[in-house]
Amino acid sequence: MRDQSTLKPASHAAQAIADLWWILFVVSVIVFFVVVALLLVGVLRRRGGGEPDRSTSRGATKFVAIAGVVVPAVVVISLFFASVATLPAVSPAGKNARMTIDVVGRQWFWDVYYRSRSIRTSNEIHIPVGVPVEIRVTSDDVIHSLWVPRLNRKIDVIPGQTSSVVFDANKAGVFRGQCAEFCGVEHGNMALLVIAEPQTRFDRWLTNEAKPAPASAGLSAFVGSGCSGCHAISGAPQQSRFGPDLSHFGLRQTIGAGTLTNTPEQLADWIRDPQRIKPGNKMPKLGLPEPEIQALVRYLESLQ
Amino acid sequence: MEAHVERLEKVWAEPAGIVSFLTSVDHKRIGIRYLFTAFAFFVAAGIEALVMRAQLARPREGLVSPETFDQLFSLHGTTMIFLFVTPMLSGFGNYLVPLMIGARDMAFPRLNALSYWIFLASGLFIYSSVPFGLAPNDGWFNYVPLSEKAFTPDKNIDFYALGLIFITISTTAGAANFIVTIFKLRAPGMSINRMPLFCWAVLATSFAVIFALPSLTVANTMLELERNWGFHFFQPAHGGDPLLWQHLFWIFGHPDVYIIFLPAIGIVSSVVPVFSRRSIVGYEWLALATVLTGIVGFGVWVHHMFATGLPQISMTFFSAASFMIVIPSGIQIFAWLATMLTGRPVLKTPFLYVLGFVVVFVIGGLTGVMFAAVPFDQQTTDSYFVVAHFHYVLFGGAVFPIFAGVHYWFPKMSGRMYHELAGQVSFWLVFVGFNLTFFPMHVSGLLGMPRRVYTYPSGLGWDAYNLLSTIGSGVLAAGILVIVLNVLWSLRRGAPALSDPWGGNTLEWSTSSPPPHFNFPVIPIVRSADPNWDLEDRRQDALRLERGELLLVDGHQTLATTVLEGEAEEELHMPSESIWPFVLALAFSVVFFGLLLHLYGVATLGCILVAGSIAGWHRPQRELQDQ
Ligand code: HEM
Ligand SMILES: [Cu+2]
Numbered sequence: 001m002r003d004q005s006t007l008k009p010a011s012h013a014a015q016a017i018a019d020l021w022w023i024l025f026v027v028s029v030i031v032f033f034v035v036v037a038l039l040l041v042g043v044l045r046r047r048g049g050g051e052p053d054r055s056t057s058r059g060a061t062k063f064v065a066i067a068g069v070v071v072p073a074v075v076v077i078s079l080f081f082a083s084v085a086t087l088p089a090v091s092p093a094g095k096n097a098r099m100t101i102d103v104v105g106r107q108w109f110w111d112v113y114y115r116s117r118s119i120r121t122s123n124e125i126h127i128p129v130g131v132p133v134e135i136r137v138t139s140d141d142v143i144h145s146l147w148v149p150r151l152n153r154k155i156d157v158i159p160g161q162t163s164s165v166v167f168d169a170n171k172a173g174v175f176r177g178q179c180a181e182f183c184g185v186e187h188g189n190m191a192l193l194v195i196a197e198p199q200t201r202f203d204r205w206l207t208n209e210a211k212p213a214p215a216s217a218g219l220s221a222f223v224g225s226g227c228s229g230c231h232a233i234s235g236a237p238q239q240s241r242f243g244p245d246l247s248h249f250g251l252r253q254t255i256g257a258g259t260l261t262n263t264p265e266q267l268a269d270w271i272r273d274p275q276r277i278k279p280g281n282k283m284p285k286l287g288l289p290e291p292e293i294q295a296l297v298r299y300l301e302s303l304q
Numbered sequence: 305m306e307a308h309v310e311r312l313e314k315v316w317a318e319p320a321g322i323v324s325f326l327t328s329v330d331h332k333r334i335g336i337r338y339l340f341t342a343f344a345f346f347v348a349a350g351i352e353a354l355v356m357r358a359q360l361a362r363p364r365e366g367l368v369s370p371e372t373f374d375q376l377f378s379l380h381g382t383t384m385i386f387l388f389v390t391p392m393l394s395g396f397g398n399y400l401v402p403l404m405i406g407a408r409d410m411a412f413p414r415l416n417a418l419s420y421w422i423f424l425a426s427g428l429f430i431y432s433s434v435p436f437g438l439a440p441n442d443g444w445f446n447y448v449p450l451s452e453k454a455f456t457p458d459k460n461i462d463f464y465a466l467g468l469i470f471i472t473i474s475t476t477a478g479a480a481n482f483i484v485t486i487f488k489l490r491a492p493g494m495s496i497n498r499m500p501l502f503c504w505a506v507l508a509t510s511f512a513v514i515f516a517l518p519s520l521t522v523a524n525t526m527l528e529l530e531r532n533w534g535f536h537f538f539q540p541a542h543g544g545d546p547l548l549w550q551h552l553f554w555i556f557g558h559p560d561v562y563i564i565f566l567p568a569i570g571i572v573s574s575v576v577p578v579f580s581r582r583s584i585v586g587y588e589w590l591a592l593a594t595v596l597t598g599i600v601g602f603g604v605w606v607h608h609m610f611a612t613g614l615p616q617i618s619m620t621f622f623s624a625a626s627f628m629i630v631i632p633s634g635i636q637i638f639a640w641l642a643t644m645l646t647g648r649p650v651l652k653t654p655f656l657y658v659l660g661f662v663v664v665f666v667i668g669g670l671t672g673v674m675f676a677a678v679p680f681d682q683q684t685t686d687s688y689f690v691v692a693h694f695h696y697v698l699f700g701g702a703v704f705p706i707f708a709g710v711h712y713w714f715p716k717m718s719g720r721m722y723h724e725l726a727g728q729v730s731f732w733l734v735f736v737g738f739n740l741t742f743f744p745m746h747v748s749g750l751l752g753m754p755r756r757v758y759t760y761p762s763g764l765g766w767d768a769y770n771l772l773s774t775i776g777s778g779v780l781a782a783g784i785l786v787i788v789l790n791v792l793w794s795l796r797r798g799a800p801a802l803s804d805p806w807g808g809n810t811l812e813w814s815t816s817s818p819p820p821h822f823n824f825p826v827i828p829i830v831r832s833a834d835p836n837w838d839l840e841d842r843r844q845d846a847l848r849l850e851r852g853e854l855l856l857v858d859g860h861q862t863l864a865t866t867v868l869e870g871e872a873e874e875e876l877h878m879p880s881e882s883i884w885p886f887v888l889a890l891a892f893s894v895v896f897f898g899l900l901l902h903l904y905g906v907a908t909l910g911c912i913l914v915a916g917s918i919a920g921w922h923r924p925q926r927e928l929q930d931q
Contacts, residue, residue: 004752004764006683017683021750024680028670035637035666042644043659049650052807052837053582060585060642068589068638069631076627076673083677084620090679091616107455142450143546145611145686149752153682156612158547159449160540163613176764180611180686180754182443184450185370188757258761279370 002176002193006149010175010196011168013152016089023082027075090153092164097134101125105137105144105157105179108186108281109244109257119209120232122244123257125167125194128202132168142184148177148194156181169196176258185280191258208304209248218299225288225296233303243283250303256281267297308849309825311857316408316821318881327881329413330821334420335399336717339710341424342392348431349383350784352376354777357741361774363762373758374441375460379434381444382464385560386471387427389702393567394419394478396709397506399717401482403812403819404500406491406828406835408862409878411484414885414921419478421889426470429896433463440464443756445557446527448538448549453531461531462900465524470896472517479510486510487867491811493830494870497591500810500833501584504591505570508598509563515602516559523552532902547612554605562601564698566594568705569636572658575708576640578808579655580647583834586639593632593639600629610681619678626676633669637662652806653727657708660735664704668696671746686756689749695742707734707787714791715805719818720798726790733783740776744769809834814842827854827863830870884921891917 009015103125104111112121127133137146139159146165147154150173155165169175179190197205212235213219219236222228228236230243244257253262256278260266271293274283288296318324318333328334356376359367368376398416402409410416433439441460442451451461486507490499527549529535536542538549577584584590606614606622640662649655671693675681684690707730714722748769753760760766804813813836815824826849832838848854856862860878865871891913898907 002763006750006752014683017679020677020680021674021683024674024677028674031670032666035641036663038641038645039659039662042641042647043649043651043655045645046648047651048648049581049807050648051581052577052809052834053647054834054837056583057585057642057646060646061589063642063645064586064589064635064639067641068586068635072630072634076630076676079673079677080624080627083623083679086677086679087616087620090682142455143447147686147752147754149683153679154611154686155682158612160546161613176752178752178754178757182374182447182450182686182756184455185374185758187754188370188759 002174004149004176004178008150010150010171010173011152012170013090013166013168014150016086017153020082020086024079027079031075092134092166097132097166099128099131100134100136101127103135103137103146103157105139105141105146105183105190107141107184108179108190108278110146110190110192111241111245114206114209117206117210119206120234120245120247121209121252122246123192123254124252125192126202126205127167127169127194127196128199129169129172129196131199132166134164134166136162136164138162143181144179144183144190145181146177146192147180148175148192150175151177151194154180167194167196169194172196172198174253178258186278189257189259189278189281191254193253193258208251213247213303216299218295218302221292221295222299225292226286227296230283246300246303248303250301264297264301267300268293271296308852308855308857309820312822312825312855313820315857315859318821323883324881326886327417327883329409329417329879329881329885331398331402331410331413331416332717332819332821332823334416335395335397337420338391338395338398338423341420341427342388342395345383345387345427346392349380349388350781352380352383354781356380357774357777359758360760360770362771363760363767365759368758370758371441374443374756375437375439377756378440378443378446378464379430382430382440382468384698385444385564386468387423387430389564389568389698389706390475390560391423392706393509393564393702394423394475396571396706396713397482397567398478400713400812401485401503401506402489403716403815403823404503404810405486405489405494406811406824406830407485407489408823408827408856409860410481411489412481413860414879414882415477415481417882417885418888419474419481421886422474422477422892423471425889425893426467426474426896429470429893429900430463430467433460438463440467445550445553447553448527448530448546451527452538459900462528465527465531466896466900469521469524469528470892472521473892475513476517479513482506482510483514488864489862489876490865490870491828491830491835492863492865492870492872494835494865496868496870497588498830498833498835498870501573501587501590501594502567502570502810504594505566505573508594509566512559512563512566512598512601516556516563519552520556520560523549523556526552528899547609550609550612551605554608555602558605558608559598559601561697562597565701566597568661568702569594571705571709571712572640572661573636574810575654575658575705575712576643577647577834578712578806579652579658580643580649581807582643582647583809583837584639585642585646586635587833589635590639593635597629597632600625600632604629607675607681608685610678611685623676623678627673630669630673637666637669652711653722653724653731654708654712654806656728656731657704657711657734660731660738661700661704661708664696664700664735664738668693668700672697684749686754687749688745688753688755691755692742692745692749695745699738699742704734707731710787710791712806713812714794715801716812716817716819718795718798719801719816720794721801721805722794722798723790726786726793730783730786730790733779733786735783737776737778737780737783741773741780742776744772744776748773804836809837811835814845825849825855827856829854882921884917888914888917888921 102113137157139157144157175194228238232239234247526537538544603625801817894910
C-alpha cells in the first residue's frame with residue numbers, strides 16, 4: 001500500500017505517464033518480435049556457408065530503405081506526438097494550483113513548509129485529495145530529486161533554483177517517494193511519504209499542526225539534552241533548522257526519512273545510535289543515559 | 305622473393321626482451337596490449353559489480369558500508385566506460401585498422417605507443433586511490449555540488465577529475481592517429497567507398513572523440529580549479545550554476561555513448577558478411593548511418609537533463625532529436641538482417657555473439673526510444689529502468705560485439721584457433737546471464753526503485769527482482785570465466801590457424817596468422833570493398849612480390865595515398881622503436897601525481913620532464929638505412 005510503483009497511478013499526471021508507458025511498451029514488443037522473427041528466419045532458413053555471394057540485391061536494399069528508414073520514421077514520429085500530447089499533464093504550468101507547499105531537500109531528509117499557514121514538518125507531505133497542490137522545491141546543499149511515482153514525474157531539487165511539480169491525488173492514500181538523484185552516502189535512505197486525505201481530514205490536520213507544543217518537563221528535557229541545538233519544535237525557545245522539524249512528531253509515520261517505522265522501540269534505537277541505523281547521517285550518536293532516552297521517546301511520541 | 309621477405313624481416317624486426325617491451329611501436333603489439341590491459345580493468349570492474357549485486361541481493365543487506373557501495377558503483381562505471389570499453393575498442397582499432405587498409409603501421413607509431421602508455425598510467429593513477437579507500441565516490445558523472453570540496457572534502461574526486469583529464473590525452477592522441485591513418489595510409493585502390501565498415505566506424509568515432517572530449521576536460525579542469533584554487537563556476541551562491549557541469553558533462557557524455565558504440569557496430573559489420581557468406585547489403589547506407597550517428601549524437605545531450613526543470617520548448621527540441629537518432633540504428637539493424645536473410649549463415653561463436661548483440665541491442669534501443677519521450681523520461685530517469693537500459697546498450701551494444709571480435713580475430717592475433725564448443729558454451733552463459741541480470745531491473749525501475757541506492761526496504765515489491773538480478777550476475781560471470789579460460793587454453797593448445805580460417809573479406813585475412821611485423825610483404829592493390837574475396841587481385845599481389853614491385857623495403861616504409869580515391873601518392877618513412885613515449889608517459893604521471901598531492905614543485909618538475917621527453921622524442925635520428 002505504500003507502493004512506489006509507476007504503474008499504479010493515483011493522479012491524472014501519473015496516469016498519463018503510465019498510459020504513455022503502455023503505448024511505448026506495446027510498440028516496443030511488436031518491433032522486438034518482428035526483428036527477432038526476421039533474425040531467426042535469417043539464420044535458420046538457409047544455413048550452410050559456402051563460397052561468398054557477391055551479388056548486390058536491389059530487393060534487399062529496398063528492404064533496408066523501407067524497414068530501416070520509412071517504418072521507423074513513421075513509428076518515432078507517432079511516438080513523438082504521443083509524448084508531446086502527454087506533456088501538459090505533467091507540467092506545472094497551466095495547472096491552477098490551489099495551494100503551495102515548499103519542500104527543501106537536505107542531506108538526507110526533506111523539510112516541508114506550508115508557508116501560508118507557517119506550518120513546518122519533515123519527511124511527510126499532507127495534501128487534500130482532488131486539489132492540485134504545487135510543490136515548490138529547492139535545495140540547501142547538493143542536488144536531490146523529488147520522486148513520488150504514483151503522483152507525478154520526478155523533479156530535480158537543485159540549489160539556487162526553485163522548480164515545481166504538481167501533486168493532484170485522485171484518491172486518498174499514503175504514497176511513498178524517494179530521492180532520485182545521488183546525493184551522498186545516505187541517498188538510499190532519503191524517502192518521504194505523501195499522505196493524501198479528504199479535505200476535511202486535511203483541514204483538521206492543518207489546524208492541529210498549527211498548535212505549538214506546550215511548555216512541559218519533556219520539552220525542557222529535549223532542550224537539556226541538546227536536541228534543540230539541531231531540531232525545532234514549534235513553541236520551543238530555540239528553532240534550529242539543522243535537522244528535521246520535530247513538531248507533532250508523534251503523528252509521523254517514519255524515523256530517519258523512511259529508514260524506521262515510528263514506534264517507541266525504534267525511536268529509542270534511533271536516539272541511542274542513529275549512526276548504526278543510518279551510517280553517515282548528520283545526527284551524531286549522543287551517548288545519552290537510558291532513562292533520558294526513554295523520557296525523550298515518551299515526550300516525542302506525545303507530540304500529537 | 306625470399307630475399308625481399310628476409311630483408312623486410314630484418315628492417316622491421318624488434319629485438320626481444322624488456323627493452324623492446326618498452327620501446328615497441330608495432331601497432332599489433334600495442335593493440336594486443338590495449339586488449340589485455342583493458343580486459344584486466346574489465347575484470348576489476350566486474351568484481352566491483354558482483355560485490356554490488358551481492359549487497360543488493362536482499363533488502364537491508366549489510367555486506368558493504370554505504371561509503372564503500374558509493375565507491376564501488378562510481379569506480380565500476382568510470383572503469384567500464386573509460387578504462388574498459390573505450391580502450392578495448394582502441395585495441396581492436398590499433399590491431400586491425402592498418403591490417404584492414406593494407407598499411408604497415410599506424411600513421412604515427414610513436415604517438416600510438418604514447419597513447420597506450422598514458423592509458424595504462426592514467427588507469428593506474430585512478431586505481432591507486434583504491435588501497436587508500438579514496439576511490440571516486442560521486443558516480444561516473446560526478447555531479448556538482450556534491451563533488452565539490454564542501455561535500456566531498458577528500459581526494460576521491462581529485463583522483464577522478466585528474467585521472468580523466470590524464471586519460472583524455474591518450475584518447476585524443478589515439479583519435480588523431482586513427483584519422484590520419486585511415487585518411488592517408490589506405491592501400492592503393494581502396495577509395496573511401498571501398499573502405500571496410502569497421503574503418504568507417506573508427507573514423508566516425510575518432511572525429512567524435514576530437515569534438516567531444518574537450519568538453520569533459522574543460523569540465524574537470526573547472527572542477528579542479530574550484531576544489532583547489534577557490535574558483536566558483538558551479539556555485540549559485542557566487543553566481544555560478546550547477547547545471548553548467550551537467551551540460552558540459554553530457555555534451556561529452558552522450559557522444560561518448562556513440563564513441564563506445566560505433567566501433568562495436570564496426571565489429572558487427574565485419575562479422576555479419578563473413579558468417580552470412582555474402583557481401584554486406586547496403587554498404588553505403590551503413591557507412592552513412594555511421595557518420596550520421598556520430599553527428600546527431602552531438603544534438604541530444606539534454607535528454608540526460610529532462611528532470612532538471614528546463615523550459616518545455618528546449619526539451620521538445622531535444623526530444624525530437626533523440627527520437628531521430630533511431631533512424632540510423634534502424635538502417636544498421638535492417639541492413640544486417642537483410643544480409644543474413646539473403647546469405648547462407650554459419651553459426652560459429654563470433655556470429656552467435658553478433659546475434660545475441662542484435663537481440664539485446666534492440667531491447668536497449670527500444671527503451672532508449674522511450675527515454676526520448678519526455679514525460680516517461682521524467683518518471684523513470686535515475687531509476688533502475690535506466691540502469692537496465694544502459695546496460696542493454698553498453699553491455700549489449702558494445703560488450704557482445706567485443707566478445708564476437710575476441711573470437712573472430714583470435715586466430716589472426718594468436719595464430720591458433722579457440723575451442724569452438726567452449727566458445728558456444730560461453731555465449732549461452734553470457735546471453736542467459738546477461739538477460740537474467742538486467743531484464744529484471746526494468747521491472748524494479750518501473751516499481752520505483754531509484755539507482756545508486758546501497759540498500760532498500762522490503763515490502764515495495766523489489767526483492768524478487770533484485771535476487772534474480774544477483775543470480776543472473778553469477779551466471780554472467782561464469783560465462784566470462786569460460787571465455788577467459790578458452791583464450792588462455794587456446795593460446796597454448798589451440799589448433800594452428802590458417803591465414804584465413806573464416807573465408808574473410810578484408811585484408812587482414814590475406815596475410816599470415818599472426819601477421820609478420822611488416823603486415824604485408826607487398827602492399828596490396830584493392831579493387832572492391834571485399835578485397836580478400838578478389839582472388840585474382842590477391843594473386844596479382846603474390847606475383848608483384850615475386851617481381852619485386854611495390855615492396856618498400858628501404859626502412860620502415862608504407863605507402864601514402866589520396867584521401868578520397870586512394871591513389872598512390874608517396875612512400876612514407878615511418879619512425880621505428882623509441883623509449884620516449886614511455887618516458888613521456890612517466891613524466892606526465894609525475895605531473896598528475898604532483899597536482900593530486902598538491903606538490904606543485906613536483907608538478908613543475910614533471911612539466912620540465914615532459915618538455916625534455918618531447919625534445920628527446922624529436923631529436924633527429926639517423927635513418928635506419930642499410931643494416
Ligand atoms: C559484468 C557485468 C555487469 C554487472 C553485473 C553490472 C552491474 C552494475 C550495477 C549493480 C550497477 C550499479 C547500479 C546502481 O547502483 O545504480 C552498475 C552501474 C553501472 N554500470 Fe554496470 N554492470 C556490468 C557491466 C557493465 C558494463 C560492461 C558497462 C559499460 C560498458 C557498465 C557500465 C555501468 C555504468 C556506467 C554504471 C553507472 C555507474 C554510476 O551510477 O555512476 N556496466 N552496473
Ligand atoms: Cu537526496
